[in-house]
Every structure is written in C-alpha cells, then in structure tokens.
Amino acid sequence: MKGKIVSIHSFRGGTGKSNTTANLAALVAMAGKRVGVVDTDIQSPGIHVLFGLDENKMGKTMNDFLHGKATIREIGFSIGENTGGADGRAKLAGKDLWLFPSSIRGREISQILKEGIDFNLLNEGLQSTIKEFDLDYLFIDTHPGLNEETLLSIATSDILIIILRPDNQDLQGTSVTVDIARSLDVPNLVLMVNKALPKYDFVELRKEIASKFHAPVAGILPLSFDLADNASNDLFSLRFPDHDWSKALREVAQAILVIE
C-alpha cells in the first residue's frame, strides 16, 4: 500500500521523540522514498529546527489547510531544496522530503475541537496531502500522553511507532498506549527503545520488552552524550552515520521500509 501514515508517539516527554522522528524521516527519504513530516509543535524547538527552519518565517500551517484557509502546496516546505549549511542535512539535497508545520496544542486544541476538526476531517486532510505530494510515507510527530488529538493521529495511522525509555514509568505508560493502539485496530505496531544505558544487555532487553507487549522492538538506541551535544541542530544520523545510535536507528528505518 502506498502512502502510509506513520505516527510516532511516546507516553511521556523527553524520550527524544522529535529528534527520532526527524532522523527517521530523513533516513527513509535517503532510501529514495517520498516522505512528509507533520511537525505538530512549532512553538517549541523541535523538528523544524533540526531541518533548519525558522519558526518566525513559517506562515500558514496545517490548521489553515484543515480549515480550508490554505492549500497544502502553500504549507509543504521542501527540505530537499533547502538543506542549508549543516553537514548532515546537506546529504538530503535533491531528496523528496517535505515538512508540514502545524500547531495543535494549548488553547488551539480546544479551538480545533470546538471548530470541529474531527477524525474524518483530519484523515481527509492527511490523505489529500499524501495524494498531492505523491508520498510514500507521512510521519506525524504526536504529543506525549493520550489526549484527544493524539488519539486522532493514532486512529488514522497505518504504522504506530512507540518510543520508550527502559524505565518503569515509560513501560507502564507504553502498556496503555499499546492497548489503545490495538483497540483502534492500528495494523502495525512497532516499539523503539531510546536512551538505553550501555550497562544493560541490549539483546536481553529487546527480548524482554517484545515479550511483555507482544510487539516487535525495531531497535534499541543507546543513551548518547554525543547526541545530546548535537549543538549545531543537525540531523545526527546523517552527520554521524557510523555512530551506534545512528546504526540502531537505521534498523528502525529498515523495519518501517519492509512493512507492506
């Protein structure tokens, strides 16, 4: 099936979700796929910063599109044509990757619900985005927790990637998200462990988590100070492809690419 919606979620904040989403989208685009990324949080530094976009220069957002106030062509920002100076990002030159800024949080959430952005409207919006840009994958960086707009994204997903850290709170929260994803008939559920301390046995960790949730663990990514220190706001996996974190993330990208 062409045009898969890939939602990336974590139960709590701080799992490295935005960074993972941006890098995963970039890796899938590097594999020659046509990729879109919906950045749901343009107020705080996140995906757009990693792609080198200035939030002050972003005009219209996905919200305007969903309300019929803009065309999707006005929203989509081509990364392949605007890679900027960073070493990692430069590798995306000529690749088919677009960023779709959106803003659904705080006051605007209630506004959206009041204005009636419901499941069907969101879904039609996403589907026409896929169609208009002929996308193979549309990544959605969802908000942590399980509020209503996150449930909307999960419900419309073909693939749900849940990022968790190997600690009790994340594992507890993930168990609820896994149940919700199954209740909403998400066809493909993939787990990804991030910020794993090197002292753990990664092979055992993978087995343990996969068996607890009866879901595949596509990758165990190590806690990395190199990554935390990525002060240049570049795409780490493209800039440092030989780093263990990047290698593990390529496994996750590969797991996405093989889903039919």
Place this chain on the structure above:
Amino acid sequence: MSTDILRQLKKTLIFSGLSDDALAEVAQKATTRRLSKNDVLMKKGEVGDSLFLIHQGWVKIVTVDSKGDELIINKCGPGETIGEMALLDQGRRSATVIALEDAQVLELKNDVFEKILNQRPDVSLSIIRSYSDRLRFSTTYIERAIDWAQKIAEGDYSFVDQTQPTNQTASDDDKATQLLSAFFTMVNRVKEREDGLKQQLEKLSFEIDQARRKQEFEEITSTEFYAQLKEQAKALRQKRHQD
C-alpha cells in the same frame, strides 16, 4: 679453523643448507674477534656491514626505553647469529649489543661475503633459499594473524584454544615468533576484559501494574469521543482495506 665453529655455522638458519666445503670457505673468510665484558659489539643506529656468530660467551641485546634506561631485549650465546640481514642489505642496527662476559665472535664482513657469493653459485642459491624460507614463514604468520584479527573483531575467540604458538621452527629472536607471542597475550587480555564487561551487563527487570493499566485504559476508552473515534477508525480501516 676449529670444527666447533663449522658445527655452529651449520646450525645457523642462513648457512644450514651449505655443503661442508662451502662452510669451510665461509669460516675461512671470517675473522675472529675477542670481547671483554661490557665491550660494545655494535651500536643501535649504526650502518651494519657484517654478521656475527657467537662462538663462546654471552652478549646482551639492549635498547633504551622512553626514560633513557637500558632495556635488555634478549641475550645470545654460543651458536647464535646476530645481524644476518646486514649481510645483504646493510641496514641500520636495530639494537645495541654488549658483551656480558669475555666472549669470542666470528665476524663475516659484507664485502667478503659478496665475493664468496660471486664465486660460488651454489652458496648464493642456498642463501637465497634460507632467506626465502624465513620470508615464507613470516608471511604465513602474518596471514594467520590477519585471519585471527578478523575473528576477534567478530567476537570469535575459538581459535585461541585450538591454536597454541609453537616455538619449534624458529629461534627465540625470530620476529614472527615474537609477534605471535605478543598477539596471543593481547588476545587473552582482550578476552578477559570482554568477559568482565559481559558480567557487568545488567538485566533490566520491570513489572507492569496490570490493575493500573486496565484502569487507565478504561478511563480513556469510556468517553463518548473515544466510542465515536473507534467506530470511525473501524470504518476507515475497512474502506482502506477495500481500496
């Protein structure tokens, strides 16, 4: 020329293939040098133009460590040769050699040796074979070392138990043997460290509070919003499936 010297020459790696009359000729062209204790036979860095066969006594082969202290690499005694390579290539001496006691060495100069080689094709051929043997021996070990290094990179240490470095074909000062010995020491240390690290790897154990899981799931799914969403999602999946 004493038969002792001839017997010693016959046992060296490079002259072992020579016929008795060729050995006698080599011995005849060589000169004998007497060393007193602490006499320096050669200095590190000098251009070498001769081979020495130790006839009597012991010498030490020394170098200087980073602190400037003398470091004894090896000791050589009767029947052992020093500076074989210098006979042909006149390279610089790689270490200093000092007599440990009164000693007698046989010196064969490079120019004298070359004259013998010119006059005696049989000697030339035998010498070439000796160097060739040594080169083949070294190359074989280099190839094996490469193979082992690849195995270590893959975490496969099975060869350590299957292979034990042997000392039968080479003298103690043979560089290939030294490499092999250092290699196996390294492998064993690396393996020890790796085993230690493996034991330090912790197994993460966690338990999910199933009652809390169920409660939180019900809180989310009991709303009207969720019921509607579930219906819409189901309809969407069916539609996509049909498409």
